[in-house]
Amino acid sequence: MIKMLMGLLTIAAGIWLVLQLPAFSAPGLGAQVSAQLASSGVQSPVTAVLLNFRALDTLYEVAVLALAANATLSLKSATALPEAAESAAMLDWLVPRLLPVVLLFAGYLWWAGSSRPGGAFQAGTTVAGLLLLLVLNQRQLSLPLDSRIARAVAMAGPLWFLVVGSATALAGRAFLDYPDAWTKALILSVEAFLTAAIGVTLALLATGGRQES
Amino acid sequence: MTGVEVPLIYVVTGIFIFMRGLYALFARPHLLHKLVAGNLAASGVFLVIAWSPQGGPPDPVAQALVLTGIVVSVAITAYAAALLVRLEQTSGKPYLEHDPDK
Amino acid sequence: MATLNIIFDLLLAVLLAATAWLALDGRGLARSVMLVLVFGLLLSLVWIRLGAVDLALAEAALGTGVTVVLLIELLARLQGRPRD
Numbered sequence: 001m002i003k004m005l006m007g008l009l010t011i012a013a014g015i016w017l018v019l020q021l022p023a024f025s026a027p028g029l030g031a032q033v034s035a036q037l038a039s040s041g042v043q044s045p046v047t048a049v050l051l052n053f054r055a056l057d058t059l060y061e062v063a064v065l066a067l068a069a070n071a072t073l074s075l076k077s078a079t080a081l082p083e084a085a086e087s088a089a090m091l092d093w094l095v096p097r098l099l100p101v102v103l104l105f106a107g108y109l110w111w112a113g114s115s116r117p118g119g120a121f122q123a124g125t126t127v128a129g130l131l132l133l134l135v136l137n138q139r140q141l142s143l144p145l146d147s148r149i150a151r152a153v154a155m156a157g158p159l160w161f162l163v164v165g166s167a168t169a170l171a172g173r174a175f176l177d178y179p180d181a182w183t184k185a186l187i188l189s190v191e192a193f194l195t196a197a198i199g200v201t202l203a204l205l206a207t208g209g210r211q212e213s
Numbered sequence: 214m215t216g217v218e219v220p221l222i223y224v225v226t227g228i229f230i231f232m233r234g235l236y237a238l239f240a241r242p243h244l245l246h247k248l249v250a251g252n253l254a255a256s257g258v259f260l261v262i263a264w265s266p267q268g269g270p271p272d273p274v275a276q277a278l279v280l281t282g283i284v285v286s287v288a289i290t291a292y293a294a295a296l297l298v299r300l301e302q303t304s305g306k307p308y309l310e311h312d313p314d315k
Numbered sequence: 316m317a318t319l320n321i322i323f324d325l326l327l328a329v330l331l332a333a334t335a336w337l338a339l340d341g342r343g344l345a346r347s348v349m350l351v352l353v354f355g356l357l358l359s360l361v362w363i364r365l366g367a368v369d370l371a372l373a374e375a376a377l378g379t380g381v382t383v384v385l386l387i388e389l390l391a392r393l394q395g396r397p398r399d
Contacts, residue, residue: 006236006239010232014228018228021224021225028266028274029272029274030272033273033274045276046273046369049273049274050281053274061285064284071292072291075299116368121284122373125376126376129376202287202377220321222324222325226328229335233339236339237339245389249348252382253351256358257335263365263370270366276367276369276370280370280373283378286377287385290382290385290386291381294386294389298393301392307393
């Protein structure tokens with residue numbers, strides 16, 4: 001009974017929302033972005049928004065990611081991952097050969113972010129995938145994702161972002177308002193730190209944090 | 214980067230998916246189902262955000278918003294998954310108490 | 316070309332909606348998780364169709380890859396524990 005009422009209510013709300021669509025006519029910000037793109041230090045409009053025009057939002061975003069990782073770690077809920085099968089011959093063969101290729105691809109995505117689709121989040125996820133492969137293949141390399149070093153890398157992304165922002169603020173500019181000559185270098189440095197940090201953070205989140213031995 | 218105009222059908226689909234997710238979020242007792250419902254509802258919202266009302270390709274600001282949304286979704290999902298495991302460990306039940314269906 | 320595009324849009328939208336519907340019908344947890352995987356891949360196709368390659372990459376890697384890894388692991392942890 002209640003479920004039927006809820007169903008009807010959501011159907012009605014959905015129809016109402018569709019009917020409201022023509023009322024949305026506010027122009028987007030696309031024109032402003034393309035007008036200012038030349039001063040953003042990068043050629044990709046999405047990267048320009050993420051790391052220059054609305055860089056503060058991206059700082060908050062990686063802060064959310066770091067917060068989620070810390071909260072997950074503090075729950076200590078992770079039990080050890082289910083035991084891997086006896087033989088993982090394919091992983092043994094594949095992982096060492098895949099490692100340089102995936103690293104190269106992550107590097108490409110990081111560099112490409114300034115001029116075409118790509119960037120820290122895509123590159124970071126690639127790194128996370130690589131780390132997860134290594135975790136699945138612990139017989140070759142033990143990779144303590146909850147170690148101090150891993151956690152330091154995970155925090156270095158948002159921290160470096162914060163350092164850059166504070167430096168511009170101390171230099172008399174607005175927070176995260178990069179000086180013109182340094183814009184591209186600063187954006188790329190922030191993205192490099194973020195790539196490593198997002199990679200470790202996502203791998204940490206995906207394994208549930210602590211691995212009890 | 215050039216894109217194409219967002220056909221209205223994707224926006225309507227987005228609203229449909231959001232509503233379906235919202236309904237399931239309340240109607241499904243199992244918390245994993247609720248987690249999936251929240252994720253899919255968020256995807257529906259992304260489809261609506263990407264739409265530009267005057268036509269034209271997805272706005273770069275909207276794309277940045279959706280990108281942020283995807284990352285935050287993943288962070289929330291991971292934290293919720295950890296909470297769910299914890300709840301199951303302490304209460305033995307992967308769903309909430311006082312469920313009208315139970 | 317235009318008709319072909321419309322047919323493709325319709326097909327993709329219907330598939331997306333149907334996958335979301337089935338994923339949330341509450342019949343089995345593993346079924347839901349697998350359909351989320353399908354849904355995410357379809358959604359990245361939509362982003363490519365719209366020319367938003369950044370979003371397609373992020374959706375495929377984060378929205379689908381990482382999310383489904385999380386969900387499968389959650390599934391294994393929920394079902395793998397011995398009941399008492």
